[in-house]
Amino acid sequence: xxxxxxxxxxxxxxxxxxxxxxxxxxxxxxxxxxxxxxxxxxxxxxxxxxxxxxxxxxxxxxxxxxxxxxxxxxxxxxxxxxxxxxxxxxxxxxxxxxxxxxxxxxxxxxxxxxxxxxxxxxxxxxxxxxxxxxxxxxxxxxxxxxxxxxxxxxxxxxxxxxxxxxx
Amino acid sequence: xxxxxxxxxxxxxxxxxxxxxxxxxxxxxxxxxxxxxxxxxxxxxxxxxxxxxxxxxxxxxxxxxxxxxxxxxxxxxxxxxxxxxxxxxxxxxxxxxxxxxxxxxxxxxxxxxxxxxxxxxxxxxxxxxxxxxxxxxxxxxxxxxxxxxxxxxxxxxxxxxxxxxxxxxxxxxxxxxxxxxxxxxxxxxxxxxxxxxxxxxxxxxxxxxxxxxxx
Numbered sequence: 001x002x003x004x005x006x007x008x009x010x011x012x013x014x015x016x017x018x019x020x021x022x023x024x025x026x027x028x029x030x031x032x033x034x035x036x037x038x039x040x041x042x043x044x045x046x047x048x049x050x051x052x053x054x055x056x057x058x059x060x061x062x063x064x065x066x067x068x069x070x071x072x073x074x075x076x077x078x079x080x081x082x083x084x085x086x087x088x089x090x091x092x093x094x095x096x097x098x099x100x101x102x103x104x105x106x107x108x109x110x111x112x113x114x115x116x117x118x119x120x121x122x123x124x125x126x127x128x129x130x131x132x133x134x135x136x137x138x139x140x141x142x143x144x145x146x147x148x149x150x151x152x153x154x155x156x157x158x159x160x161x162x163x164x165x166x167x
Numbered sequence: 168x169x170x171x172x173x174x175x176x177x178x179x180x181x182x183x184x185x186x187x188x189x190x191x192x193x194x195x196x197x198x199x200x201x202x203x204x205x206x207x208x209x210x211x212x213x214x215x216x217x218x219x220x221x222x223x224x225x226x227x228x229x230x231x232x233x234x235x236x237x238x239x240x241x242x243x244x245x246x247x248x249x250x251x252x253x254x255x256x257x258x259x260x261x262x263x264x265x266x267x268x269x270x271x272x273x274x275x276x277x278x279x280x281x282x283x284x285x286x287x288x289x290x291x292x293x294x295x296x297x298x299x300x301x302x303x304x305x306x307x308x309x310x311x312x313x314x315x316x317x318x319x320x321x322x323x324x325x326x327x328x329x330x331x332x333x334x335x336x337x338x339x340x341x342x343x344x345x346x347x348x349x350x351x352x353x354x355x356x357x358x359x360x361x362x363x364x365x366x367x368x369x370x371x372x373x374x375x376x377x378x379x380x381x382x
Contacts, residue, residue, distance in 0.1 A: 001209060002207050002208075002209050003207070003208040003209040003378065003379075004207065004208060005182070005183075005208045005379070005380060005381055008380050008381065008382060010382050032236075032237050032378055032380070034236045034237055034314045034315055035236070035314070035315055035318065035321055068272035068273060068274060068284075068286070068343050068344055069272055069286060070270040070271060070272040070286050070287060070288050070344075070346075071270075071286070071288055072286075073284065074272070074284045074286070094320070094321070094322070094350060095315075095321045095322035095348070097315075097321065097324075099237075099312075099314035099324045099326070100326075101237075101312050119326045119328075119342075120326070120344070121314065121324045121325065121326045121344035121345070121346065122344075123322060123324075123346060123348070127348075128270065128288070129270035129271070129272050129288075129345070129346045130272065130344070131272050131326065131343055131344030133274070133326075133342050133343070160236055160380065162380040164208055164378075167207075
């Protein structure tokens with residue numbers, strides 16, 4: 001396996017969202033998120049796919065993940081017909097951050113849905129470890145060319161977002 | 168002439184945007200400055216091949232390979248001397264292990280239908296597999312993504328997915344997360360053949376990769 005960087009954005013001062021584009025082939029793509037932190041305590045990261053570099057805000061996102069919790073019983077976290085994917089709530093204290101490896105499938109194929117797998121490890125605003133492993137789909141037969149990230153409330157305070165093509 | 172020696176001085180060079188005539192030294196200098204386009208951002212850093220008993224496998228001085236935000240560690244065909252052991256991993260800061268407890272949250276899945284939640288906030292180490300056996304064909308394989316360990320202001324996180332044969336030759340897998348909730352410069356990794364005790368690795372390959380990003 002090899003990786004070729006397609007786009008990256010390192011946030012060092014607050015921004016409302018980050019968009020990575022450049023998916024233009026039928027290859028599998030990978031996104032690495034690290035040290036992603038909200039400006040507002042308790043906010044959770046959200047994700048949408050982009051069409052012609054603009055976020056698809058339709059309510060066609062389905063997601064199924066297992067929520068892994070270091071301090072209590074695990075849960076199932078799922079959504080259908082949502083307007084984006086939701087992840088774990090983070091905080092503003094040290095290292096209450098979101099880290100994730102995502103693989104993106106079928107984005108460039110206009111006749112198929114666009115899929116993503118998630119492999120998240122986060123430190124919650126309550127100072128405990130959480131992970132969400134699973135996947136999601138945008139149930140629209142269209143080409144998508146990237147990903148868009150934002151928090152449920154407030155800005156993105158920090159983080160590195162990098163999109164790679166898997167070769 | 169630019170500070171890197173290439174001609175002409177303009178435009179400024181960056182990943183994906185190099186123009187001009189470059190000498191080998193220019194390429195070397197620009198590469199070291201992350202300003203030269205080298206396609207292939209999964210950098211193989213180290214492989215340790217185990218063929219005789221070792222109590223741990225250590226990777227140290229990780230900062231010398233580059234300032235990576237994310238590493239990928241692969242474990243292939245790992246065998247252990249004793250039965251019913253699970254592979255653990257600790258972070259090292261300049262060779263020093265942490266006395267702080269690790270937090271772990273993993274889902275163990277066994278082909279005999281046994282599924283278990285692996286969770287805790289005071290583990291002695293991160294875990295990369297469930298218990299494996301030491302009979303023929305009982306081995307472990309895993310991949311681990313490691314985040315922020317070279318950032319002394321942030322906690323060090325992992326996600327992992329292991330695949331193994333248990334001590335009763337039952338296929339299993341485990342995936343999950345872990346964190347060392349301490350702000351340290353974790354520039355080393357120590358792999359243990361037994362998270363909770365001692366044993367020896369007897370075989371297998373451990374490979375570490377850096378996932379490069381050009382800002």
